[in-house]
Amino acid sequence: MSTNSRSLSRRALGRLAAAATAAAGGVTLAGCAGRADTASPDAPLRIVANNHVWAEAIREYFGEFEEHVGRRVVMSILTADQLANSYNVKLNASATDIDVMMLRPLQDLLLFAHNDWVADLTDLVTGDRDYDWSDFQEAPRQRCTVADRVVSVPVVTERPALYYRRDLVADLGGPPATLDELMAVSLELADRRNGFFGYVGRGQRAGAVSQWSSFLYSFGGDFTVDDRSAIATDEAIAAYRYYGELLERTGPPGVTNMTLEQAMPIFAQGKAAFYIDADAIYTNFLDPTISTVQDTIGFAPFPAGPAGALGYNIPSWSLSINAFSLLRDDAWEFVRWATSPEMVARIQGDGIPGARASAWADSDTLGAFPPELAETMRIGAERGVDHDRPEVLQVGRARDIVGRPLVAAVLGQDVPPVARDADAEFADFLVRDNRHRGI
């Protein structure tokens, strides 16, 4: 190839690059300019939800709402991870194709409110006497309020429950009431060589943090104290050690790779004596198609540690309205309908624990739960701490840091040095996170 032709091709290449860049800019500008300000009258109300039993239950009643509001409702159901990624991508692009969002208040809400991705519902929830915002339990209500603005409405609440095998503890005087008893009985019942485990639980670094929180509180610790890291205190180290030992000595192999999806089936298949996780998942153990323990399962409150029996009591899922939605009025109508006292009572009557005090006071709705579980839930709601993970913007990073000593404990490593190292990292992280939050 001659020098001349090479220089020509370079020039052509330059032109191509410039044209492509200009085209990209043009497409972007066209995209921005083309955004509509109002929705079509025929546009459906779009709900994006998690593949949770609540979403399946509310979907059954959509016909009533569509008749009431005169608009079609479309619900997309995604797993929790897909949901988070979908919100991240779409809300970053100020997308208008989501109207109502089902989200995890403790995982997402601080960040979403910080980014102005969720609509302010304060006047709507407090200005409607029939709606009765004060009927929602105090802890879930607080978790859905950011900087004195109500930005979400809780739909599902959770507390830890001790799932146990009645047939195995009948001769031992019933389920363990303290963490010491839990350890002792788990060790006694474990037969790991033959594939039977005393205790099964989440052991994956970030995934285990929310369930480990109850152990932390019951040992007298917390993630932060006065906005400073508290994960290397004596109480936190004791909680790390206890949880690590419980899983290492009585749990299944490969537990550090286990979240809810891996741990739950082991108990459901009758291969473990005890399992602590959210009470809202109990239906999985009563379903004969996936469980072999439906006749032998028992439910008990979280066992007491040195500081008492302190589990969490949190709104695990809530509804928010996309701040970029073109159907905000109808979106609020949906949230109002789905979280009204009547609908919460109906959904709770289907066995899904809600956040309204009136529903919990109604014996008809409690009848849907096994009596032992209903009592466990009542006790959990009374004593519960209002968070199960650090209250920060970057919850994912915080859980990764807090979970590091937990994994070290499960692997049988020396906990204090890892906890001190994680504590230093968490302290740095909190400084940056607080700066982002303007604290």
Added chain:
Amino acid sequence: MSVLQTGPRQRRTALDGGRAGRRPRTFEQANRRLKWAMLAPALLFVGSMIVFPLLFTLDLAFSDAFGAVNSGREHVGFRNFTDALGDTRRFWPAVQRTVVFTVGAVLLETVLGLALAMLMRKAFRGMRWVRVILLIPLLTTPVAIGILWLLILDPTNGIANHLLESVGLPPQEFLGSVSQSLPTLMLIDVWQWTPMMTLLLLAGLSTLPEEPEEAAHVDGANAWQRFRHVVLPMLSTTLATALVLRSVDALKTFDLLYATKGPGGGSDFEAETLNVYAYGLTFDYLEYGLASAVLVLFTLFIIGVVLVLRRRAGRESA
């Protein structure tokens, strides 16, 4: 202006191939414009799908973007790059795992792929079926493969441990173990991608002339000597191409790692490669600035690997 807007005389010029004196100039002008008009859809696509995201990523890499990319962000120069390069807790271990995973998996795939290709070189009964079976792992999506192996290798309920125990071997934790995860993932990658290496090398082998090998045979060379000194040098170009293609693909592996180990590549970050780390920074931590810087460094790393492999291949074939 398009060719349709030129006058009748000029259109004639285009049709008669520019035989008249001043006609070629008009033809060239019209042709040049038509060329751009024809290129426009492709340019629009390339511009919107490749160039803009690339420029946007570069812009983010030099900013402190966090939480939401559409909120205010400040440019911070090379801070994200220095932060990433100074991070010995996550970044450099991720680089190391990326290299170990790629080198280990691709090396095994190449050796096994070459061995299988040599075995399949000569036609045999059922060869067509063997080729179809070889294609199955290639046609399966990595996420499905991840879930499949997760079930097979489950330490408590998986079939792998039942098989091990039935022959008197101790059960293993496989993907549940911090130390066994990366080797196990490399073996899954080998299971999936060895067939591709086999098919590529088989295609290369089928183009080689038979005479040099026959001559070596007549001269008394044994099978290994014929392979080492005759077949392998002739196959080097195909081998180099296959290595580059597979290495780039292995460097970018994400689906399999994420499907089996989840965010962060497991509890002790034991399977966190650069790709998984960048994904986590973006979607779990929402640190778009740092994530973009890591991606830029990762891209430069891949370009570097390709250049090194190509240079080596060029030297060997010369």
